[in-house]
Amino acid sequence: MQISDHTFDDWVRQYQRLLFGIAYWWTGSRTDAEELTQEAFFQAYRSRSSLREIEAVKGWLVGILRHCYAQMFRKGHSRIEIPLDEVMEKSGETIDLRSDGPDPHDFLALRQALERLDERHRLPLVLFYFQELSYREIAEALELPLGTVMSRLSRARQLLHECLTRPVALRFVKKIRKVNGL
């Protein structure tokens, strides 16, 4: 399939935020997510002739992001667990915590819960909640059988809800409020 540079640039504008979001929740780091998103788009550009249908571009891009994620961590880029307040100070992350936004407690709890989950549960879970992809779309993006995705997601949701019921350290909540000037 012939894809013009102009079309590809439009896809970058349209999907970079989506890919960055997925990568962020997969890695738990803004820097890693930026690196992954860039690499995914560069690899997608190089292999753009492998896209079979224009309509499948979103799933195709997520699939490439997953490959890049696997490559990144295969190269020894391991997920180092850094305390959240430290991460936020270093990366200068500010999270949308307006009055109508999510509770900072929920945000931290979710990040901590995701960190506790292993990769085979975390990856489909992010696609399930963040993008609300169907089971079939998740199966295609992760190159897994449909049944495997369904059983993993069921288990992952169970684990997530269990993790979320555990309290998050209050000092993290205070820290995030301070960073966001709340």
Add this chain to the structure above:
Amino acid sequence: MNCDLYRSEMYAWRPGSDEKSFQPLFDHLDSCAECARLFEQLTASDENVRRTFQSYPQSPFLESRILSGLVHQRAQASARRAGWRLWMLAPALVPLLIVLFVWVAPRFEQARLNREMAILLSKPPALEINSTDRKQLLQWSASQLEGPPALPAELDKVEFRGAAAIRVAAHKAVLLKMKNEQRASLVIVDAPLTQDNRFHPMQEGSGSSSLWSDGRRSYVLLFNGTDQELHAYMTKMGIIA
């Protein structure tokens, strides 16, 4: 079925799922208050998780970074394609270069030879040895060149009166002045300047010449006269029939 089994079913359900396949779950929820409460909690928690997932850090410069990276990648790809195109042209260019070399090189050589012969005709070198002894002259010539002091059969009748060592087209050569014809001289060059033994007439400004080769040496008969006069001389001396 017990409650535990229905609870694992709850995690498989999501809004928009096929209602029929989950009908046993909903039937159970209607009859079990504890599971119904848990399902309500799970649904509410799911909604909260979905909203929380939407709050993640921004990366305002990511789009421009990706786009500029793509520009760089395209420039590199374009340079690589240009390089390949050049390599693809190589098979076509090589024969062209060979043809040019084969066609142009002899013409350059010929032009150079013509110029040198014209100079020899207009300004002949001073003789280094004066003798009418053919054998002595040929031996002297052989000492200036490489190889035996022999001439091809067509020059058997020609007599000489002197010789000089020269260089023609960067090769060793000798010029022999003819005994009975003041206007004629023979140049023996120690290299094959032509590929065949045919006579190649050359018209110079101050005379004529004829080049031929025996495959090892080249011979140029210089003549201060017209082409017809040279031809007549060569016929008279038995050089050509």
